[in-house]
Structures are given as C-alpha cells and as structure tokens.
Amino acid sequence: MSTKASHSIGWIGLGRMGEAMATRLVKAGHGLSVWNRTASKADPLAQIGAEVVTDKTAMAHCATVFTMVSTTDDLKDILFGKGGVLSSNARPKRVVDMSSISDSGSAEIRKGLTEAGVAYLSAPVSGNAKVAKAGKLLVVASGPKAEYDAVQPLLAALGRSAMYVGEGELARIWKIAHNTMFGVIIQSLCEITLLAEKAGIPRHVFLASINDSVLGSMYTRYKTPALVNLDFTTTFTPKLLLKDMELGMGAAKALGVMMPTASVTRDSVLALSHQYPGDIDFSVLLLELARAAGMTLKSDNIEVSDGLK
Ligand SMILES: NC(=O)c1ccc[n+]([C@@H]2O[C@H](COP(=O)([O-])OP(=O)(O)OC[C@H]3O[C@@H](n4cnc5c(N)ncnc54)[C@H](OP(=O)(O)O)[C@@H]3O)[C@@H](O)[C@H]2O)c1
Structure with missing residues (x-):
C-alpha cells in the first residue's frame, strides 16, 4: 500500500486508452505511478515496472498527473470528490487531462484547480488504443503555454506528435470538432459500403479501393478490418461516441453554427447506443444500417491490413 507516489509522473485511468498510453511512457523510460478504480487493470503496468498506488491521494505528490477517464463528472470526482487527488494538503504542480470532455466542464475544472494552486492543461488525443500502441497518437493541448512547454517531451513520447492550439479550453473545441467528423465519417463510410455491396461489389474490394483513393485516411484504413470481417471488438463504444456527438451538437448550438450532417449522425448514433448499450465497437453501425437496408x-x-504497422 502506497500513500505517497514515488515518481514525479502519475497516471490515473487505465481503461482502453489509458493503459495503452501509460504503457508508452513506461516503455519510453519514464518512471510512472499509476492508479485505476478497478485495480486489476493496473496489473499490465505493474508487470512493466510502473508503481501501482492504491489511493488516489498518493498522486498529489507527483509533479505531473495525467488523467484519462470517461466523462467530465468522472474527472471532477477523481480530482475534487471524496478521497480525490486534492483531498489532502499535498498538491501536484499540474494536471494534464487527456479525456474527451466538454469545454464548459473543462473550464470548471480549470477554475477549481487554479484556485487550489494547480496548473491545468487540456490535452485530448486523436486515435484509438491500437493507434496509441502503434505510436501514432496525436495530442492537441491548450492552457498556459509554459505548462505545455514543461510537458511537451512527455506528450511527444505518447505518440507521433503534440500540438499547442492556444489558451483555455481550445483543445476541447478541437477534439469536439474532430470527433464530430469521426462520427460523420463512419456513418458515411458504412452507408456507401452497403450501397456498393448491395449493387454487387464485395465489401473488402470496395473498402480497399476507397482506402487507396483520395478519400482514404488512417481512420478509414484502421476501421476496414472491422467492417470487412464484422469484428466489433471494442475500440470505442457507441455510448462514448454518442457523448462526443452530443458535445458537438452542444458546441454548435452555443456558437450558432449549423451542422446538419452531424445532427443526422447524432440521431443515428443515439439509436445505435440504444441497440448496443454495452461493450462493443461503434463500427457495429454497419449492421444497423444493413438491417435498415434489408441486408444480412x-x-x-x-x-x-489496418494500415498501422
Ligand atoms: N477508445 C477510443 O478510441 C478513444 C479515443 C480517443 C479518446 N477517447 C476518450 O478517452 C477517454 C477514455 O476512453 P476509453 O476508451 O479508454 O474508456 P474506457 O476503456 O471505458 O476507460 C475509462 C477509464 O475511466 C475510468 N473511470 C471512469 N469513471 C471513473 C470514475 N468515476 N472514477 C474513477 N475512474 C473512472 C475507468 O475506470 P474502471 O477501469 O474502474 O472502469 C477507466 O480507467 C474517454 O473520454 C474517451 O471519449 C477514447
């Protein structure tokens, strides 16, 4: 049992993303103290040399605490809740949150941390756990530039590059915009794949041709194995995608920007999340749209290939 983390870098949240990202830091040679609500998920990190702490308050002794959890409320709970990181007198220098959360929730968290004397960087990512493992994650950060400069080498070690986009919650807006397009693309990719298949082009042939066309991207390539082989092993759940589409619609409303394509996609993802509320990949959307098209x-x-090698 540890009451004081012994490393200067702490990591909270070892779900699909957090585990892959924390592993990269350890493998890059950084000493890391880790905590996860479900303790067993820390075992793979312990096996490669990370220190596992059993109490979140131990993290307050780290200089830098990374967080990668599900929602704004989860992050608030971890930091300010009962037994949270800030519940003792000790304070980390900074918190770097990499979850996908709302800009308004992130601003509240920044206020709470600033009042407690802790600096805060918003640092969401582009890419799933497979992308993270392959070292191809993109990190986009906002907040005090000096804080970004202080942790830039760590952010860069997490993936292929890190970018600074400005003050405050601008990185949240970046991520919300990014994931809105993420939803719209999977919707469109599934629709056109079904169209082509119903007309007679085999799915793998059609997707290979799209991947090789001007429309192909890292995203269309890494989703291709799931769509071809109907392997919906979770990378990102319908529920998490719905959360992000809702954040997109919320930002559109707040800023007075019309987003008709995103709006239709949000409704489609809402239906998907009712049909598949549990642990399954969002690309199962293909089956839902196939059903609506009278296809089995x-x-x-x-x-x-997923294009990640
Ligand atoms: N998966 C992707 O492709 C992807 C890509 C980019 C960004 N993201 C974003 O990254 C974040 C994490 O996603 P993920 O796919 O890694 O999700 P996940 O596998 O469901 O992991 C969620 C993590 O948050 C922890 N957590 C949730 N609520 C908590 C609470 N109240 N107190 C303490 N810990 C809590 C979970 O702990 P337990 O283990 O105890 O449940 C787990 O470690 C989300 O914001 C997501 O939108 C995901």
Missing part, C-alpha cells in the same frame, strides 16, 4: 451481412473472412 456475412464476414468476408479475409485478412486485411
């Missing part, structure tokens, strides 16, 4: 899909059952 079979796995193509062939090995296809």
Whole structure:
C-alpha cells in the first residue's frame, strides 16, 4: 500500500486508452505511478515496472498527473470528490487531462484547480488504443503555454506528435470538432459500403479501393478490418461516441453554427447506443444500417491490413 507516489509522473485511468498510453511512457523510460478504480487493470503496468498506488491521494505528490477517464463528472470526482487527488494538503504542480470532455466542464475544472494552486492543461488525443500502441497518437493541448512547454517531451513520447492550439479550453473545441467528423465519417463510410455491396461489389474490394483513393485516411484504413470481417471488438463504444456527438451538437448550438450532417449522425448514433448499450465497437453501425437496408451481412473472412504497422 502506497500513500505517497514515488515518481514525479502519475497516471490515473487505465481503461482502453489509458493503459495503452501509460504503457508508452513506461516503455519510453519514464518512471510512472499509476492508479485505476478497478485495480486489476493496473496489473499490465505493474508487470512493466510502473508503481501501482492504491489511493488516489498518493498522486498529489507527483509533479505531473495525467488523467484519462470517461466523462467530465468522472474527472471532477477523481480530482475534487471524496478521497480525490486534492483531498489532502499535498498538491501536484499540474494536471494534464487527456479525456474527451466538454469545454464548459473543462473550464470548471480549470477554475477549481487554479484556485487550489494547480496548473491545468487540456490535452485530448486523436486515435484509438491500437493507434496509441502503434505510436501514432496525436495530442492537441491548450492552457498556459509554459505548462505545455514543461510537458511537451512527455506528450511527444505518447505518440507521433503534440500540438499547442492556444489558451483555455481550445483543445476541447478541437477534439469536439474532430470527433464530430469521426462520427460523420463512419456513418458515411458504412452507408456507401452497403450501397456498393448491395449493387454487387464485395465489401473488402470496395473498402480497399476507397482506402487507396483520395478519400482514404488512417481512420478509414484502421476501421476496414472491422467492417470487412464484422469484428466489433471494442475500440470505442457507441455510448462514448454518442457523448462526443452530443458535445458537438452542444458546441454548435452555443456558437450558432449549423451542422446538419452531424445532427443526422447524432440521431443515428443515439439509436445505435440504444441497440448496443454495452461493450462493443461503434463500427457495429454497419449492421444497423444493413438491417435498415434489408441486408444480412456475412464476414468476408479475409485478412486485411489496418494500415498501422
Ligand atoms: N477508445 C477510443 O478510441 C478513444 C479515443 C480517443 C479518446 N477517447 C476518450 O478517452 C477517454 C477514455 O476512453 P476509453 O476508451 O479508454 O474508456 P474506457 O476503456 O471505458 O476507460 C475509462 C477509464 O475511466 C475510468 N473511470 C471512469 N469513471 C471513473 C470514475 N468515476 N472514477 C474513477 N475512474 C473512472 C475507468 O475506470 P474502471 O477501469 O474502474 O472502469 C477507466 O480507467 C474517454 O473520454 C474517451 O471519449 C477514447
């Protein structure tokens, strides 16, 4: 049992993303103290040399605490809740939150941390756990520039690059915009794949051609194996995608920006999240849209590259 983290870097949240990202820091040679609500998820980190602490308050002794949890409320709970990081007199120098949360929630967290004398960086990411493992994550940060400069080498070690976009919660807006497009693209990719398949083009052939066209991207390539082989092993759940589409719609309303395509996609993801509320990948959207198109899909059952090697 540890009451004081022994490393200067702490990591809270070892879900799909957090585990992959914390692992990269350890493998890059950084000493890391970790905490996760479900303690067993820290085992893989312990095996590669991270210190596992059993009490979040131990993290207040780190200079830098990274957080990667689900929602704004979870982050508030971890920092300010009962037994939270700030519940003792000790304070970290800074918190770097990498979760996908709202800009308004993030601003409240910044206020609370600033009042407690703790600096705060918003640092969401682009890419899933597989992308993180492959070292291809993009980190986009906002907040005090000096704080960004202080942790830039750590952010860079997490993926292929880190970018600073400005003060305050601008990185949240970046992520909200990014994930709105993330939803719209999977909706469109599923729709056109079904269109092509119903007309007679095999799914793997159609997706290979899109990936090789001007429309192909890292995203369309890494979702291709799931769509071809109907392998919906979770990378990101319908529920988390719905949260992000809702954040997109909220930002659109607040800023007075019309987003008709995103709005339709949000409704589609809402229906998907009712149909698949649990632990399944959001690309299961293909099955839902197939059902609506009167199609019953079979796995193509062939090995296809995810483009990440
Ligand atoms: N998966 C992706 O492709 C992806 C990509 C980019 C960004 N993101 C964002 O990254 C964040 C994490 O996503 P994920 O896919 O890693 O989710 P996940 O696998 O569900 O992990 C969520 C993590 O948050 C912890 N957590 C949630 N509520 C908590 C609470 N109240 N107190 C303490 N710990 C709590 C969970 O602890 P337990 O283990 O105890 O449940 C777990 O460690 C989300 O904001 C998501 O939108 C995800």
